[in-house]
Amino acid sequence: MTAASPAEVTLFPQESSTRIDSFTSYEVTVENTGPVEDVYSLTSSDTASIDIAPRQVELEPGESEVVNIWYNPDSQKEAGRYSFDINAKSRANGNTYSAQGFVNVIREHDVSMNVQEPGSVCLGERATYQVELTNEGLQKETFELTSPVGEFSQNEVTLEDQETQTVELYVSSEQEREESFNVVTASTTSYAQSIKSVNFQAETCYSSEVVVNPESQRVASGATAEYDITVRNTGTRADEFVLQTSQGQLQNTTLQIPADSSATTSLQFTPEELGEQQVQITAESEITTTATASATVYNGMESEISVPQQEVNTCENTETKTPVNVENTGEATETFELQTTRGNLSQEEVTLRPGASEQLNLSYSTGDQASQVNYQITSTASTFGEPSDTVSGTFNVENCYDLQMNIIPEVASAGENRSQVYEVRLQNTGTQQNTYELSYEGPSWIDIRDRENDDNERTVTVNPEETGYADIYAGIPYQKRGEVEITATAVGEQVKQSKTVKLVVGEDIEEAMKSDEQEAGGAITGAFTDTANSLINQIQGQNTVIRAALAIITGLILTAAILYWEW
Numbered sequence: 001m002t003a004a005s006p007a008e009v010t011l012f013p014q015e016s017s018t019r020i021d022s023f024t025s026y027e028v029t030v031e032n033t034g035p036v037e038d039v040y041s042l043t044s045s046d047t048a049s050i051d052i053a054p055r056q057v058e059l060e061p062g063e064s065e066v067v068n069i070w071y072n073p074d075s076q077k078e079a080g081r082y083s084f085d086i087n088a089k090s091r092a093n094g095n096t097y098s099a100q101g102f103v104n105v106i107r108e109h110d111v112s113m114n115v116q117e118p119g120s121v122c123l124g125e126r127a128t129y130q131v132e133l134t135n136e137g138l139q140k141e142t143f144e145l146t147s148p149v150g151e152f153s154q155n156e157v158t159l160e161d162q163e164t165q166t167v168e169l170y171v172s173s174e175q176e177r178e179e180s181f182n183v184v185t186a187s188t189t190s191y192a193q194s195i196k197s198v199n200f201q202a203e204t205c206y207s208s209e210v211v212v213n214p215e216s217q218r219v220a221s222g223a224t225a226e227y228d229i230t231v232r233n234t235g236t237r238a239d240e241f242v243l244q245t246s247q248g249q250l251q252n253t254t255l256q257i258p259a260d261s262s263a264t265t266s267l268q269f270t271p272e273e274l275g276e277q278q279v280q281i282t283a284e285s286e287i288t289t290t291a292t293a294s295a296t297v298y299n300g301m302e303s304e305i306s307v308p309q310q311e312v313n314t315c316e317n318t319e320t321k322t323p324v325n326v327e328n329t330g331e332a333t334e335t336f337e338l339q340t341t342r343g344n345l346s347q348e349e350v351t352l353r354p355g356a357s358e359q360l361n362l363s364y365s366t367g368d369q370a371s372q373v374n375y376q377i378t379s380t381a382s383t384f385g386e387p388s389d390t391v392s393g394t395f396n397v398e399n400c401y402d403l404q405m406n407i408i409p410e411v412a413s414a415g416e417n418r419s420q421v422y423e424v425r426l427q428n429t430g431t432q433q434n435t436y437e438l439s440y441e442g443p444s445w446i447d448i449r450d451r452e453n454d455d456n457e458r459t460v461t462v463n464p465e466e467t468g469y470a471d472i473y474a475g476i477p478y479q480k481r482g483e484v485e486i487t488a489t490a491v492g493e494q495v496k497q498s499k500t501v502k503l504v505v506g507e508d509i510e511e512a513m514k515s516d517e518q519e520a521g522g523a524i525t526g527a528f529t530d531t532a533n534s535l536i537n538q539i540q541g542q543n544t545v546i547r548a549a550l551a552i553i554t555g556l557i558l559t560a561a562i563l564y565w566e567w
Contacts (some may be wrong), residue, residue, distance in 0.1 A: 003060060004092030005034015009099040011086055016071070017104035020079075020191055023072035026101055028086050030057055031064035037043045039091040042067055046084045049073050049103075057088075071103045075191035079107040109135035109190035111143055111159075115169075115183055115198050122205030122237065122286075123176065128171040129198060133185055135159035142188045146549075148181050149200065156188070173202035210283050210291035212267075220300020221274055222332025222383065223354075227267040227293050231283050233257040239285045246280040247271075247486040255283075270332075271297040274384070300331035301381035303389050305338075307362075311451045315432065316368050317399030317494055322393070325378055328352035335382045341519075342375035342395070349382070366397045373397060400432040401494040407472070413504035414476050422472035422501055423449070426490055428462040434492040435461040438470055442486035447473045460490075474503050481506035 010029045018024035022389040030040055038056045044050035051070045052391050057350040059065060069086060082389040089096045115128040126330050131152075135141055142158040150171035157165050169183065178201045186193040211230040219225040229250070231241050241255045248269030255263045271277050279293045305326045314320040325346065328334060343364030362377065373395040414420040428434055438458045440448045450460045451469040462468035473490060482505055487497040 003375075004090050004095070005032050005038045006095070007031060007038070007040055007088050007090065007097045008033050008058075009086060009088050009097045011069070011099040011101045014100075015102035015104070017106060018071055018073060019106045019108055020075055020077060021108075023070050024103060026069035026071070026086075028052075028067045028069055028088075028099060029064055030059065030067060030088050030097075032059035032061055034489060035061050035327055036092075039124060040088040040097075042089065043087045043089070044069070044084055045087075045561065046071075046082070049077070050084060050086075069101075073103075073105045074213050075193065077105050077107075079105050079110065081105075097506055099381075105302055107136070107192075108138050109141060109187055109192040111141070111185055111187065111192045111194050112136050113183070113185050113194035113196055115196045117198055120201040120203050120236075121172070123202055123237060124172065124174055125205070126170050126172045126204075127200060127202075129171070129183070131167045131183060131185075132164060133157055133159065133167065133194075134164040135161050137161055137187075137190070137191075137192055141190065141192060143185045143192070144188050146184045146186075149179075155427055157185075173359070175206060177202045203236055205235045205237040205238055206286035207287065208233055208239070208241065208283055208287065208289045210289050212281065212293045215292075215296040217298045218298065219269075220331035221271055221297050222330075222334060223300055224268050224270045225295050227269070227279075228264055229267050229281055229291075230262055230264045231257060232262040234423075235259055239280065241283045241285045244284070247277070248279055250281075261358045267293065269293070269295060271295055272383075274298060276300060289405075297384070299381075299384055300400070301383055302330035302335045302387060303327060303334075303336045303379045303381065304329045305377055305379040305389045305391045305514055307377070307391055309392045311325050311396060313396045313398060314364075314366055314391070315398055315494070316366050316370060317367050319363060320366060320395060321361045321363050324362050324391075325357055326350055326352070326360065326378060327357035328354055329383070330354060336379045337382050338377065338379055340375055340377045342373055344399065345377070362393075364395055366395065369397070370399045371397045398431045400430045401434055401492060402430040403434070403436070403490060403495045403497050404429055405428070405488075405490050405497040405499050406502045407488060407499045409501070411502045411504070412474075414474065418476050420474040420476070422474070422486070422488075424470040424472060424488055424490075424499075426462055426468040426470065427462055428464055428466055428468070431464050431493075432493070433461065433463050434495070435459055436490040436492040436495075438488065438490055440472065440486060440488045443474075443484055444488055445475045445477055448488060449473070456467050472501075476503075476505050 008031045012027050016024040032038055037060050041056050049071055053068050057065045083102050085098050085100050087096050087098045112134045114132040119128045121127040133143060138161055140160050142156055144156050145152050147169060150169050153168040155166060159165060180197055180199050183196045183198055209232050213228045217225055232237050236259050238258045240535060243250050243253050245267060248267050250265060250267055252265040257263050269279055274297050277295045277297055282290050283289045306325045308323055312322045331354055333353045335349055337349050338345050343362050346361040364466050374391055376392045378388050378390045406425045408423045412420045426436055438448050449472055450457050451471055460468040460470055484503045485500055487498055487500045
């Protein structure tokens, strides 16, 4: 084994001071206190700041040597009191012998920097970093700021000692990005410098999509198609979306949607034209997103027209009305135009909602001839001029009010102060019941009455195809002679007829007829000569008792009437 000797290491001075931009020196004395020669290697605990020369000494026993030590602090060294060790290591046994020293580092130039980071920002949005600088040195100094990204609000700052000022750093990106970078501030005249590592993150804050459900559908023109419009906020920030549509009506035009959420509104679209139609929906915020809804539009305008009575019986010369029903059987509100081949409709157009109906009237003025009149009514959707629906019907025009009037006898004779009765026959040849009002033209001792009434009414009501009867009473006054004409008139609904008969007073009927023949040149007057004495013959045809009773009653009634009129 190689012999070794201990050593004694002494540092002088034990403590010293130096500025950052300078150095201080020490001396280390290494003494071999052992019995044999040995080699000692010298090192320090702060190799970055301490230089040693020489680094190795060879000493005989009892011999010593002085080694120079220089302390030169790095420019980044903070001000303060630091300790360090100087070591001498024996080659023989590897033992280390040390001495401790101290150094006071003085910074005449210094700067501190604090950076406040903004966090993540949106694409295209500017991130602003607040960079706070403080001159920690002992004198006024100018500092320059540098960064590999972004721009400073100012690149240089001049600060008095202990003065603080804030500078802004602006960074943005159009792409998603996450990175770290250093912000450096350094004196333009000294070693003073500060470095801070900061983070930058740019993300897609505003992103969206619009979804339409259903994307397409079939709808009738004039009907309303409804779509669900869903806006999805796929960004990282809450956003407000303003919605617009090229056609139709949106339930909501503004939606507030949190990040990574969605909201739904509705779109109602009422097309007016046929064919394929497109509706564009736009959602505007920090960005603009669009979607398209489509509609296949068909003609859904349909109607159904009907008449409750396809055959209407009516009379001549009558204003007749019959109801007409129009129903909207289509899918949209529509105005239907109405036309008829006969008569007039109460409305020429009608507007109806789907499923609604309305009743109109068809009016028709009949002529004076019985006939069968056919008509056709058409309902046409007005929007596109089609489709149409048609209904047909018939007016059966009847001879409702007609009359055949006869008076029997047509010629009669009676002596003075006697009476004569004429029978009026009213045959209703129409199809409706009619009431006839009777009147006459003749002497005041003539009267006309309904045979069936006891209240002296001059009206006769007759059913169709039946005959009603009235009587003309002639109470001949005293000393009355000659020929009298009596005209009876029957007036009913849409009909009027008159008939004239003769009464010969004071002459035999045969003499009167001869007189008439002489006045007429030998011609017979009246078409009913054979029935002139029918009433008389009817009385004469009875038995003697009845004939006597009828003659007495008739004479008494007429005599009383004559006396009353003469009075």
